[in-house]
Amino acid sequence: MGRWGHADRKHLAAAALCAVWTLFPAVLSAAAPANGPAQSSAGLTLENAVPLSVPPRPNLRTPPPVKAPPRLVLPQPLEAPPPPVLTEGPAQPAPRATARTEPAPKAAQPQQPAVQAPAAQTPAAPAPGQPPTAPRTDTAALPPPPEAAPPAANLPPSSVLSLVFPVGATNLPDAADAVIDRIVERLRASDTARLQLRSYASGTADTAREARQLALARALALRERLTAFGIRSTRVDVRALGLDDGGGPPDRIDAVFLNE
Numbered sequence: 089m090g091r092w093g094h095a096d097r098k099h100l101a102a103a104a105l106c107a108v109w110t111l112f113p114a115v116l117s118a119a120a121p122a123n124g125p126a127q128s129s130a131g132l133t134l135e136n137a138v139p140l141s142v143p144p145r146p147n148l149r150t151p152p153p154v155k156a157p158p159r160l161v162l163p164q165p166l167e168a169p170p171p172p173v174l175t176e177g178p179a180q181p182a183p184r185a186t187a188r189t190e191p192a193p194k195a196a197q198p199q200q201p202a203v204q205a206p207a208a209q210t211p212a213a214p215a216p217g218q219p220p221t222a223p224r225t226d227t228a229a230l231p232p233p234p235e236a237a238p239p240a241a242n243l244p245p246s247s248v249l250s251l252v253f254p255v256g257a258t259n260l261p262d263a264a265d266a267v268i269d270r271i272v273e274r275l276r277a278s279d280t281a282r283l284q285l286r287s288y289a290s291g292t293a294d295t296a297r298e299a300r301q302l303a304l305a306r307a308l309a310l311r312e313r314l315t316a317f318g319i320r321s322t323r324v325d326v327r328a329l330g331l332d333d334g335g336g337p338p339d340r341i342d343a344v345f346l347n348e
Contacts, residue, residue: 249343250336251310255290257339258305260313268310271343272317281348284325285310290338291331300330310341 251260251267275281287307291299307326315321332338 247345247348251341251343252337253306253339253341255339256302258302258309260309264310264313267343268313268317271314272319274345274348275314275319275323278348282323282325282346283314283319284327284344284346286327286329286342286344288329288332288336288338288340288342293331296330300328303330304328306341310343 249267249270251264253261271283275283285307287303289299289302289306291302304326307328311321311324311326314324332340
């Protein structure tokens with residue numbers, strides 16, 4: 089300590105005072121001499137602190153009561169009605185198709201001979217007190233007029249039209265136009281009529297398959313020609329029969345009308 093001079097001790101005291109002032113400024117302010125110069129307040133302290141006014145309590149209204157949730161009511165299952173009692177009634181007979189019969193022509197009545205008028209007779213004298221009566225006259229009965237003869241029944245047209253093909257040919261022959269015109273006329277006359285094309289082709293037992301193919305090609309060619317005249321293809325049924333065992337030309341198509 090002997091080596092420290094007076095100046096060093098002053099500097100050391102000033103440094104300690106700065107450190108204390110930095111850490112505890114309020115303590116140093118209270119320890120200052122009363123007769124010293126007036127110093128301004130260094131900030132908010134306990135002595136100069138002014139309490140803040142307490143804000144008013146907010147007016148909180150009473151919360152509305154909470155409504156209870158609606159009570160869950162489960163639906164009651166409905167009972168199914170009992171099934172109806174089915175009773176089997178008496179079986180009704182199927183209606184029979186009654187054939188339409190034409191009334192038989194009435195037989196001509198035999199002519200009655202003319203009644204000859206009797207000879208004129210002298211009228212009897214009336215009784216006394218009665219009025220005179222007119223003379224009686226008799227007339228001959230005339231024979232009935234002869235009944236007209238019933239008209240001859242129109243025979244239905246043939247239900248089958250045949251078209252003959254050359255051997256091995258699939259194209260329609262020249263004579264097919266007349267047959268096609270008759271087929272179209274009859275199909276247009278009836279909306280319920282249907283046509284069935286039964287096609288045949290010549291051959292042997294070994295070529296039966298080829299015969300059916302040839303017959304099918306001919307029937308399709310005829311149906312295509314009919315559709316060109318406005319006939320729906322659904323009204324024309326095709327049956328390729330191939331070999332024909334029933335007689336007739338072996339290469340032909342039979343047009344059979346159904347439901348006419």
